[in-house]
Amino acid sequence: MxxxxxxxxxxxxxxxxxxxxxxxxxxxxxxxxxxxxxxxxxxxxxxxxxxxxxxxxxxxQFDLRACINQYDGTVYYGVVNNISDEESKLGSKYSVPQIAFYKGLLEAIVHEAGNDGSITSIEALHVRIDNQVVIADGTQDTQSRLPSSITNFLFSQKEKTLTELIQDRWLAYTSEGKIGLGIRSFLDLRSWFRSNDIPSCEVCNEAGIKASTCSKEGCNVRIHIYCLKKKFPQRKVIPVIPVPLLLMLTLASLFANLSAHLGFESLSPVCY
Incomplete structure (x- = not known):
């Protein structure tokens, strides 16, 4: 080659x-x-x-791929890490508590925000991180066994980390001013979405983070807004004149022509 x-x-x-x-x-x-x-x-x-x-x-174990920003429908291209764990994707820039905070935000956005795919800044800063750390024996353990970097992670540190995650495009502000996933999350976390049973769009089969849902009770169908527009494009509507009005306009035209033919100045239909 x-x-x-x-x-x-x-x-x-x-x-x-x-x-x-x-x-x-x-x-x-x-x-x-x-x-x-x-x-x-x-x-x-x-x-x-x-x-x-x-x-x-x-x-x-890298890949160049395209994906769609689900909040505005814009297509992006990027290089992604094919290793499935978030720690590898976030690299060495972020500390253990920062990665735990991101994982907590991710779960809040995709699991707790419904089909809106976003949370408020206040909700983001109150996301817990102590339940995001798995210790050596593979369990999410009690507060007493958590490292001090987790238990002592301050509110101000959350604010700083949130700003960094937005700057690095792992998170993003939506048009409504809320916190949603950034384009790097959409690019890198495709396998994570599938393994965590995130409902997929019925049209494109990608995770439906920001999507429309069926209004029928018990129906879990999700479709992205941009997929919905492609599947059901708006058709031009031809205005239809009501039959009674159409009939009156036709009669008026006939009487006008007859009036001109007979030499009368005006001959109009009489309405009772």
Whole structure:
């Protein structure tokens, strides 16, 4: 297999240095390095390029993939870690209590927020972390056996960590000003969503974090807003004139023509 070219390295380096890129920006970059070939009109070339990059990344348990920001429907591309645990995905930047805090926020957003997929800032800062730590014997143990870094994790430290998670795009503010998942969470946690039985969208089969639900009691169907629009596109409605009104307009036209033919100034239908 031929080694990656400078074009492949440019795409990969952009994603690694800048983080996830919107489809618009990623396509623009691809067009610039491929001599003006837009992915929309050169789909096979675009697919082959990504496949070649992924063949190389696979040896390192990484993957270049696309996903959708469920809060606004924007498509993003990014490089993700295929190892399933959150500690590996968050890397060495975050401490044990910070990772525990993120896990608590994640569970609150996907399990407790219903189909809205977001919580308030106050709810976020009151998320518990003591139940997120599994000690050596594999159990979530009592307060007395927890490390001091967990039990002494201050409110101010939660505020600082929340800000960092938003800056690093693991979390994000929604349009309503609440806390939701960031694009890096959507990219990296696909396997986590599935293993934790997060209800999936009936259309795309991806986790329905932010989705519409069926109003029928007992129905658990979820569909993303953007999937709903694709499945049921709005149709142009042709205005229908009520039959009585249509009949009166027709009669009025007939009488007007008859009046002109007979030479009368005005001849209108009489309504009783």
């Amino acid at each position: 031929a080694p990656l070219s400078w074009r492949h390295h440019t795409l990969l380096q952009a994603l690694l240095s800048r983080g996830p890129l919107s489809e618009r920006d990623f396509h623009a970059l691809f067009t610039a390095i491929s001599g003006g070939k837009n992915p929309a009109t050169h789909q096979q070339l675009f697919s082959d390029t990504l496949m070649k990059i992924n063949n190389e990344l696979g040896y390192l």
